Amino acid sequence: MSLAALNKVEMKPKEYKSDVSVVWCPGCGHHGILNGIYRALSELGIDPDNMMSISGIGCSSRTPYFIKSYKMHTLHGRAGAVATGAQLAQPDQCVMVTGGDGDGFSIGGGHMPHMARKNVNLTYVLFDNGIYGLTKGQYSPTSRPEMTAYTTPYGGPEEPMNPLLYMLTYGATYVAQGFAGKPKICAELIKGALEHKGFSYVNIFSQCPSFNKIDTVQYYRDLVEEIPEGHDPSSLGQAIDVARGLENGKSPMGLLYKVDKPTLDEKLAEIVTKVGGHKDYDVNKIVDLYRP
Amino acid sequence: MSLAALNKVEMKPKEYKSDVSVVWCPGCGHHGILNGIYRALSELGIDPDNMMSISGIGCSSRTPYFIKSYKMHTLHGRAGAVATGAQLAQPDQCVMVTGGDGDGFSIGGGHMPHMARKNVNLTYVLFDNGIYGLTKGQYSPTSRPEMTAYTTPYGGPEEPMNPLLYMLTYGATYVAQGFAGKPKICAELIKGALEHKGFSYVNIFSQCPSFNKIDTVQYYRDLVEEIPEGHDPSSLGQAIDVARGLENGKSPMGLLYKVDKPTLDEKLAEIVTKVGGHKDYDVNKIVDLYRP
Amino acid sequence: MAKKDLVIRIGGEGGEGVVSAGDFIAAACARAGLEVYTFKTFPAEVKGGYCMYQVRTSSERVYNQGDTYDVFCAFNGEAYELNKHLLVPGSVMVYDGPGGDFEPEIPEGVIAYPIPMTKTALALKSKRSKNMVALGALSALFNISEATLKEVLTLKFKKKGEDILNFNLGAFDEGKKLAQALEKVDEFRVADARTPDDVIIISGNDACGMGAILGGLEFFSAYPITPATEIAKFVATHIPKKAGTLLQAEDEIASIAQLLGASYAGKKSMTATSGPGLALMSEMLGMATMSETPCMLVDVQRGGPSTGMPTKHEQSDLFIAIHGGHGDSPRIVLSVEDVNDCVNMSVDALNLAEQYQCPVILLSDGSLAFSTQTIPAPKKENFKIVNRRKWDCKGEYKRYELTGDNISPMADPGTPGAQHIATGLEHNEKGSPSWDIHNRDLQMDKRYNKLSTVIENYHDTEIDGEGEADLGIITWGSTIGVAREAVERMRAEGMKVKGFYPKLMWPMPVEQYEAFAKTCKKILVPEVNYLGQLSHFIRAETSIDPISYPICQGLPFTPSQIIAKSKEVL
Amino acid sequence: MAKKDLVIRIGGEGGEGVVSAGDFIAAACARAGLEVYTFKTFPAEVKGGYCMYQVRTSSERVYNQGDTYDVFCAFNGEAYELNKHLLVPGSVMVYDGPGGDFEPEIPEGVIAYPIPMTKTALALKSKRSKNMVALGALSALFNISEATLKEVLTLKFKKKGEDILNFNLGAFDEGKKLAQALEKVDEFRVADARTPDDVIIISGNDACGMGAILGGLEFFSAYPITPATEIAKFVATHIPKKAGTLLQAEDEIASIAQLLGASYAGKKSMTATSGPGLALMSEMLGMATMSETPCMLVDVQRGGPSTGMPTKHEQSDLFIAIHGGHGDSPRIVLSVEDVNDCVNMSVDALNLAEQYQCPVILLSDGSLAFSTQTIPAPKKENFKIVNRRKWDCKGEYKRYELTGDNISPMADPGTPGAQHIATGLEHNEKGSPSWDIHNRDLQMDKRYNKLSTVIENYHDTEIDGEGEADLGIITWGSTIGVAREAVERMRAEGMKVKGFYPKLMWPMPVEQYEAFAKTCKKILVPEVNYLGQLSHFIRAETSIDPISYPICQGLPFTPSQIIAKSKEVL
Numbered sequence A, B: 001m002s003l004a005a006l007n008k009v010e011m012k013p014k015e016y017k018s019d020v021s022v023v024w025c026p027g028c029g030h031h032g033i034l035n036g037i038y039r040a041l042s043e044l045g046i047d048p049d050n051m052m053s054i055s056g057i058g059c060s061s062r063t064p065y066f067i068k069s070y071k072m073h074t075l076h077g078r079a080g081a082v083a084t085g086a087q088l089a090q091p092d093q094c095v096m097v098t099g100g101d102g103d104g105f106s107i108g109g110g111h112m113p114h115m116a117r118k119n120v121n122l123t124y125v126l127f128d129n130g131i132y133g134l135t136k137g138q139y140s141p142t143s144r145p146e147m148t149a150y151t152t153p154y155g156g157p158e159e160p161m162n163p164l165l166y167m168l169t170y171g172a173t174y175v176a177q178g179f180a181g182k183p184k185i186c187a188e189l190i191k192g193a194l195e196h197k198g199f200s201y202v203n204i205f206s207q208c209p210s211f212n213k214i215d216t217v218q219y220y221r222d223l224v225e226e227i228p229e230g231h232d233p234s235s236l237g238q239a240i241d242v243a244r245g246l247e248n249g250k251s252p253m254g255l256l257y258k259v260d261k262p263t264l265d266e267k268l269a270e271i272v273t274k275v276g277g278h279k280d281y282d283v284n285k286i287v288d289l290y291r292p
Numbered sequence C, D: 001m002a003k004k005d006l007v008i009r010i011g012g013e014g015g016e017g018v019v020s021a022g023d024f025i026a027a028a029c030a031r032a033g034l035e036v037y038t039f040k041t042f043p044a045e046v047k048g049g050y051c052m053y054q055v056r057t058s059s060e061r062v063y064n065q066g067d068t069y070d071v072f073c074a075f076n077g078e079a080y081e082l083n084k085h086l087l088v089p090g091s092v093m094v095y096d097g098p099g100g101d102f103e104p105e106i107p108e109g110v111i112a113y114p115i116p117m118t119k120t121a122l123a124l125k126s127k128r129s130k131n132m133v134a135l136g137a138l139s140a141l142f143n144i145s146e147a148t149l150k151e152v153l154t155l156k157f158k159k160k161g162e163d164i165l166n167f168n169l170g171a172f173d174e175g176k177k178l179a180q181a182l183e184k185v186d187e188f189r190v191a192d193a194r195t196p197d198d199v200i201i202i203s204g205n206d207a208c209g210m211g212a213i214l215g216g217l218e219f220f221s222a223y224p225i226t227p228a229t230e231i232a233k234f235v236a237t238h239i240p241k242k243a244g245t246l247l248q249a250e251d252e253i254a255s256i257a258q259l260l261g262a263s264y265a266g267k268k269s270m271t272a273t274s275g276p277g278l279a280l281m282s283e284m285l286g287m288a289t290m291s292e293t294p295c296m297l298v299d300v301q302r303g304g305p306s307t308g309m310p311t312k313h314e315q316s317d318l319f320i321a322i323h324g325g326h327g328d329s330p331r332i333v334l335s336v337e338d339v340n341d342c343v344n345m346s347v348d349a350l351n352l353a354e355q356y357q358c359p360v361i362l363l364s365d366g367s368l369a370f371s372t373q374t375i376p377a378p379k380k381e382n383f384k385i386v387n388r389r390k391w392d393c394k395g396e397y398k399r400y401e402l403t404g405d406n407i408s409p410m411a412d413p414g415t416p417g418a419q420h421i422a423t424g425l426e427h428n429e430k431g432s433p434s435w436d437i438h439n440r441d442l443q444m445d446k447r448y449n450k451l452s453t454v455i456e457n458y459h460d461t462e463i464d465g466e467g468e469a470d471l472g473i474i475t476w477g478s479t480i481g482v483a484r485e486a487v488e489r490m491r492a493e494g495m496k497v498k499g500f501y502p503k504l505m506w507p508m509p510v511e512q513y514e515a516f517a518k519t520c521k522k523i524l525v526p527e528v529n530y531l532g533q534l535s536h537f538i539r540a541e542t543s544i545d546p547i548s549y550p551i552c553q554g555l556p557f558t559p560s561q562i563i564a565k566s567k568e569v570l
């Protein structure tokens, strides 16, 4: 975000809670992520009037309801594309997308590369629970193949995707990974993402105790490990290596990659400058071009 | 493909030409790729009766019309998904998708990762001309940002994607790149792709003299260079490095990656075996499960 | 009319075992040879929230969920609050008390039986046994055969081990004892057991899956969506037994694309979705029309527009089913009345898709999706299976040949000598692109005219009643079952009422509509949507001027609603 | 009726300069103060293929492309073959000969002027000058002012340098000389120059872009598709001047999603597409309806269904425009008659979207998309611009407040104290999800009832003619222009005919339709689609029983076709 341009407010994390009560199951990892978001917003002093929370459909996509901000609860898979329009319309506001692995990488997977390579100036927090929660337990693109689920009673036939590697490949300019069981780390990474100018992506493992019986809290706890000291987040090569897995086979937690590039709104503003465009341009001049 | 299962025929490359005449502009790179395809089919002795050519919409997507085979000319961006269904329905046939950069990576971009990571046993040949040819010259996901085109009269605001890196990230089990100006190399790579069991992807640079005025034959000729000897196509790490560009900044030509993994049809067949399924199963037994 | 049926409604919090308690009652009644029709509403929230399960059972055929309940079993205060307006004199409430989270006020004339469900469950050291306590009580109070219920419980719990089974049976017995200690002052009782017919008990969604498999389904691809996902679950479980294929696609567009690919390649293929998915599939449905590829799609309708009310009942996708593509894009639209239709008409839909080489959309709805009903056990042997017309391997193969009935033989890939293209472009008989105006006329005519025999080949629309009537009710989908009872009851009151129950929605059997309307002074069209979508098509395609009666609150009609409206318009 | 207009058709191979020759004639006529209406058909193939450009010009208003040509200029044999059936006695053919690729047979009564275009061009050592040779000949033969044409050529070619300009002028003169050497035996001539009105000459697609920019467009996102892409090109070129934003999205779903995001965030937003794109957008249009987000969409219709005939004319998206979403999903549908409407009604569409906070679909079609026409020069000052109703910052903000007119004030992000959610779920006034049945009724009513004032706020449907008539013609889109001339000509023959030309397609101004129909003995509805889509809605929504007259061959109606049909039905 261009957080500099925003006026800061002083609000405690819990003051970012809206008056809609949280509907997730007890024990759901999404609670932890939400707390991380509240904390990050508070630490940055983001003014809810200048923030847009945008989501698709899924348990995780309910998040905007629980946050004080302007917000949109859109369609399954389309949050990123909607947010792109919203961000370009109000480039000075803070735009955050929240959503699930299914929403983002299954039905929404076609929009991801384009948002990233266009470097749309927004933050995408993906609640990765390896399952479709809201529809009661079908496998998602991040599900492990050994999982038996709703439409895979005999086990899944697919290799899971690697969200971090995808995002690095797509050209996201900030890529990080957290785990819902570590809300402080989540807060830290989300904060960094919100501060980052450009397309920032935070993948957060989140257990779904109701429907994903194999990716338990304990499983994720064992799976992740903080990225070793000495990692250079400005190196795409190193980031790709880490994204493919730490040397001990664990999944990295922390900031993988961060680089500064012009954002889409900046590039579009450049075009306007190039043609000398301004709000008060006399459009009758365009009509004149069509006189015979 | 499981080419072993197919009966071989003896046909010259030109015998694979259908009776529909080729409609592309003179000088279009697509001609060269088509010749590469004819040659590959001939060398493999593929029986047109046992082949399905499937495409979406675009100049390149006209290819199936020009090839002797069973074929489908489907919708913009959907060829891969259609071909997935066709392949699973007839797992012993040779399935080839042909299409453009816009068709494959813009509107069709949401289907690409899933086809690849599911390792659908088919060959995808992408005619990469960095432009929308059929609709007369809009920028595509592989267009260079400096290109002024139909909807970018003041230059494009986006970073192009890297198809090879995408495909490696997605888990394609065969990834190669060619250039329409080198039909023999194209033929070689397509042949390898057709022989490969699993999802094989061949990216082929193809000039569009009518609408892409900057990516000329000469530009591509200067851009590509054969992958240096010593490259190990079984190493994903090496493949990723090469996909990001050769050391001298050139774009690699040749086979980047090839690995053997179970295909989707094999995995689904395993499930059938696991449940002891067969065509003559008495479905009344399923009804019986619902007696009160 | 003596009351032959009993309606028991259980209300509580999602997760309290409301659904399983209802399922046990339904199964026990079905086992006892009774007819069962259940109706559920689910919480829209992820976990928790109000949840309702209603069992209607009778020794005679049950067509719908009923007007209201006879017996209401309240698991908690929220359920009580939401249902107390239906407590009328003579109705019964069984509730969690004392010790529940609420103290009901019992209206005059309502009979109330307090059963301390929570307290008893807590005493048994398992809150989760609350529903077993309730079940025991309901069994004792309303003549739900204890023996049969225990059989059902045993079938269910014995997989989980002796201990769990015995624990649940124990909780059941506690509930029974508590009820037996009360004095029964109402007259409600489940009908006595009869020798069961050859029936199964199954939900609408499972029945669609079952029908498809009986109909010879070989390939299924879908993307999960409420309230259609259970169809995929059924197929996923059973299609591998027939060596068939199920894919969960990355989205709805991919699923119908995969369907067309598989269908082109020779497999009987289908998908299942709900409104939002159908909207996404609009473009590809046009491709199925143009390329004449068999394509079977179940749309389990839900509350729209947009995400709308995803867990609620509605019949509002008739517009999109018939008109939801660009250009003039013919298709066949069917609609089911009940769970039995879900089985039979899934077979029909697959058959029609194969026979006419076009999209066939089978409309179901949110309340049928989860309604379990007793239906005659289907038998593979009783279904006629239709396969696509195959090329006779003679002469030159033309995919879009203009034949006498406008249906062109197909040739699956692998057939020697029949290489051809399936295309979304306008084409000539051979499949090559063509903008020739004469060819255009021929191919447009072909795609429409081939459907002209659908009406004569499909069974006639059922007419309920004979002779002249003051009122004719035309309705569709699960509202038919409601209308049947309304018509029966009005007739019993001496009113002259008839019903017309279309299942083939498109092409519309216009002559049948008009012949029916000629026998009625007025036509009433109740349906669960906002604009009166069937009324629209009746006005557009027939000479009938119907009275449209749409409701759109996420709930099915009740017979009383239709009766009241009928009296109003007469 | 004395003939005041002249129709010149040029036919040849794509790439031979057919289009630019036609453009030059059209521009010269417009410059000379004449009315111009052009009509083109493009090759469907990538390169080459038959291509046709027809200029109709007159000193009076021209409403359509005409029945047929007066003068046909054949660049090659294929064009000759495709057009020779229209060579009737009295018509003129100018053709490439001797030395062209064909030898025409001249039918009795047809006047033919051979001009050795190819030979002359080759002699000039540039095949590409063929069209200049033709232009010179046409100018000399039919009184197309040489001076004006040379002005136009100079404007065009001087950017490319003095040499290129002079070369082209030279080729022009060669053609002129060749023609002057012939004896003119026909009487066709372009009308004499007049003082030009304040006009522009522009195509339908460019005009949509121009209207949008005049209407205050701030954000545009689209995905390229024939025949709509030129709208994006226009906007891309000009919107940066107004500091507005254009995005080419990755697909149509993304483009309408981006539109909704930008619109929610306060910007006047639109997209443009054709049938296949509209089909893909169906789901998101429902979201616009449910979330009440202003959303303006131009659909340039093409030959369907599926990929269909992408470069051909059709008006077959009325079904999908009105009915193409799941659930009951209200929207406004407008349709343009001509290029002038493309400007004005793009402004209307943006205004209505803002005023009613819902999707507004503006239907154009393939023949208008590329038809250039002379229209009064639009002026920013003459347009009324409507912006969304803004919250007054008083009291508690409720996004979906039930106001008197059912339109709720909006608050753009950044407004202090008005945080709210735009959602596709059913919701209460505050935007929170709600399945309450009372709330459901209120919100469904709100979304429909807010549109009840559209009809009174939009201008009345134009009626062409007065009093009683034997025949009333109701039609829409670019067929209106054809009907206008048909009605005029029939009237001149003494027939009692009237016209009714709706531009507001939905909600339907039913009373206006019915009032019109009351004055006519019969109603004829010509339209370019297969099923008669407007007829369908007339039958469904009004008491009128129209005679449907659909044609569906990829071409617009001619006035004669409508006249012939009118006589047939009378």
Ligand SMILES: Cc1ncc(C[n+]2csc(CCOP(=O)(O)OP(=O)(O)O)c2C)c(N)n1
Pocket: A057, A058, A059, A060, A061, A075, A076, A099, A100, A101, A102, A103, A104, A127, A129, A131, A132, A133, A134, A135, A140, C223, C224, C225, C226, C252, C276, C277, C280
């Ligand atoms: C077009 C469409 N298709 C399908 C659905 C059904 N649906 C809702 S949420 C969801 C998946 C949710 O999974 P995910 O995005 O991982 O979020 P989670 O619930 O796990 O947090 C699906 C398939 C829908 N709402 N819309």
Ligand SMILES: Cc1ncc(C[n+]2csc(CCOP(=O)(O)OP(=O)(O)O)c2C)c(N)n1
Pocket: B057, B058, B059, B060, B061, B076, B099, B100, B101, B102, B103, B104, B127, B129, B131, B132, B133, B134, B135, B140, D223, D224, D225, D226, D252, D276, D277, D280
């Ligand atoms: C749903 C839909 N949107 C848009 C189009 C228009 N369209 C046809 S081809 C094409 C792009 C072609 O580019 P590419 O795939 O790169 O192929 P090329 O012509 O360059 O070989 C587009 C946008 C369409 N046919 N369908």
Ligand code: SF4
Pocket: A023, A024, A025, A027, A028, A029, A030, A059, A060, A129, A133, A134, A207, A208, A209, A210, A211, C046, C047
């Ligand atoms: S279903 Fe899973 S993801 Fe959804 S709220 Fe419950 S635990 Fe969380």
Ligand code: SF4
Pocket: B023, B024, B025, B027, B028, B029, B030, B059, B060, B129, B133, B134, B207, B208, B209, B210, B211, D046, D047
């Ligand atoms: S437009 Fe471009 S891509 Fe298409 S045929 Fe011509 S040169 Fe090839």
Ligand SMILES: [Mg+2]
Pocket: A058, A100, A101, A102, A127, A128, A129, A130, A131, A132, A133, A140
């Ligand atoms: Mg998930």
Ligand SMILES: [Mg+2]
Pocket: B058, B100, B101, B102, B127, B128, B129, B130, B131, B132, B133, B140
């Ligand atoms: Mg291309």
